[in-house]
Ligand code: MCN
């Protein structure tokens with residue numbers, strides 16, 4: 001039967017895009033070379049906070065091969081020294097008055113080669129007058145702290161915003177009536193997505209046509225085009241952003257960086273293409289940091305049930321507030337912090353502060369701060385179970401939102417679409433052999449060995465919009481799909497999103513295959529070229545499947561409706577008398593009288609019913625009615641060495657529920673990648689700063705990423721609870737494991753020490769911290 005070859009939903013077909021990637025035939029930014037192209041390098045500030053007294057570029061300009069040196073002053077002459085950020089703040093493109101973080105862009109050199117440009121950087125003399133640096137929000141919010149953003153007229157302190165959600169009075173009452181209150185103070189450290197490919201662009205402004213073609217590492221090319229138009233004043237139709245193959249993004253490629261803007265300005269001024277490729281240190285110290293949330297959480301418990309939650313946080317936003325959040329939600333979606341639990345009252349508040357650190361992004365597999373929220377609640381629940389002396393699995397089950405409560409409205413106003421949390425947790429426990437492990441743990445303890453079992457039952461909120469509530473700089477968060485079926489029955493699907501490794505070329509073709517019955521190989525998926533794809537908000541926040549995936553299903557269904565009309569004409573039957581079986585219309589009761597979708601596609605251009613518009617193509621803009629709420633339960637088993645504080649992961653069991661899976665293999669790949677990143681964050685990844693604001697973590701010797709050597713093996717499981725509002729029942733999954741797993745790893749290490757009273761360890765949980773805790777708990781060997 002033809003349907004088995006179509007490979008729609010549920011087929012683990014290999015990724016189409018890998019054919020070119022594994023042959024080295026991908027086209028990344030640095031592969032692009034245009035005739036007459038120049039190269040740009042950026043001079044970065046060595047100080048975290050300093051006044052720029054003077055910049056002398058004469059020696060650099062004199063170096064043979066240097067074409068231009070661009071300063072903030074030159075940018076200011078074109079009104080481009082500052083640019084807006086995705087959260088409505090301003091950010092320096094090149095410094096004019098002060099530098100505000102170590103690594104800030106100060107001057108750019110454009111030269112005939114990247115080597116000459118780099119050499120010329122050393123010939124630029126900048127006279128700095130150092131100022132005291134502020135490196136955390138507590139310091140920043142003190143009365144006598146130096147004001148970092150003295151460029152802003154109304155800014156008299158380092159405070160950026162205050163934000164609250166939930167019902168304070170009701171929550172206070174719940175706390176008053178509780179029989180147990182537990183609290184946790186914790187810091188989710190600053191970490192970095194560190195994709196294989198750093199950021200970069202090739203800006204090509206054609207002096208004859210004024211058309212600006214900017215090839216750039218962009219997760220959101222359409223949004224970036226609009227912002228470029230607003231910043232530069234160039235007409236939007238004259239700007240074309242092309243985002244070619246991207247070597248990983250993980251959020252790093254959502255914001256607009258000064259390098260893109262300076263390269264474009266330089267190309268405009270010089271009339272030649274300009275390439276800027278960021279090096280690793282530049283990437284680690286200046287782009288797209290993540291987290292840096294100082295959190296305080298409290299749970300009120302009565303008769304074993306959580307009756308209230310309080311959370312407050314201080315966000316370290318860096319020197320420019322660039323954290324891409326929906327404009328109405330200043331702390332992102334952190335207020336999903338009630339997680340998987342039916343908590344009747346909650347109150348959440350947060351404050352953002354400027355510090356002398358690099359500005360934030362939407363970065364690192366996070367869905368607008370859901371990661372921090374998930375970590376806090378999953379750690380808090382463990383602390384509560386420990387204090388109450390109850391099993392953390394059973395405590396979770398008792399407090400879960402029950403399947404019959406969906407759609408469930410949380411105390412902070414989210415309406416969860418669907419879920420069955422107990423089922424996922426029970427499956428994880430069963431795969432793990434939880435009961436036996438608890439016995440083994442107790443026996444091991446007798447023998448002086450430390451085993452820990454950590455659980456996390458996370459719930460995410462992904463797939464922004466709906467557009468009424470979610471926007472980026474006012475642009476409503478819908479997404480789009482344009483589908484063209486050609487006469488021979490082959491199709492092209494064009495999307496407003498842009499993959500960085502997630503396999504869209506395969507999975508979105510599978511959605512069309514499912515809905516139209518065209519084999520997935522016959523559907524080419526195109527993304528990333530603004531001249532060539534319908535407008536969309538881009539790929540981040542695991543929104544591609546929830547939004548563009550829905551748009552794809554809807555447009556395919558619309559074309560199927562038209563195909564039915566054409567098939568009825570071809571078969572000389574009434575539309576209502578036709579039966580649709582994937583890829584084929586047949587006459588009811590006469591299955592041999594049939595037309596395939598390919599026959600119909602041909603007829604759409606050759607043999608149409610009277611009065612019907614020719615062609616089989618269309619575009620759909622989808623504004624989702626709600627977010628999707630994927631969830632899962634992760635379980636981690638660790639062994640802790642009492643002599644050294646080292647901990648080893650013995651097992652990781654991960655049960656995920658992202659609704660209907662389009663391509664199970666790709667979903668599992670997403671989950672394994674996320675579990676690896678979650679492990680890195682929990683165990684080793686940290687960008688930190690000394691008192692003067694020097695960034696420690698500016699290279700892969702200081703900033704540790706897990707390699708295959710450290711990465712534990714993963715055992716995966718799944719449950720399927722479809723999203724009721726998504727056309728194919730799918731929820732997003734791209735970030736689930738990075739969001740959900742750090743708490744499971746940390747809970748496991750804490751669990752190994754909990755019987756001696758240890759309640760918390762801060763990420764990254766390095767052996768020295770564990771060793772210290774072992775000492776204090778009297779467990780050290
Ligand atoms: N999928 C599926 N069935 C589902 C859900 C998803 O088959 N029920 C498939 C999708 O069709 C897609 C992939 O899984 O091929 C991820 O889908 P989705 O959850 O919609 O997430 P996005 O495509 O929007 O990707 C964004 C997400 C984010 S925000 C980060 S950060 C991240 C992540 O994806 N960055 C990544 N995964 C990454 N994977 C790679 N290789 N590289 C990155 O930079």
Ligand code: CUM
Pocket residue numbers: 219249250251252254362363364365366367368539540541542
């Ligand atoms: Cu928050 S990283 Mo992803 O949303 O590109």
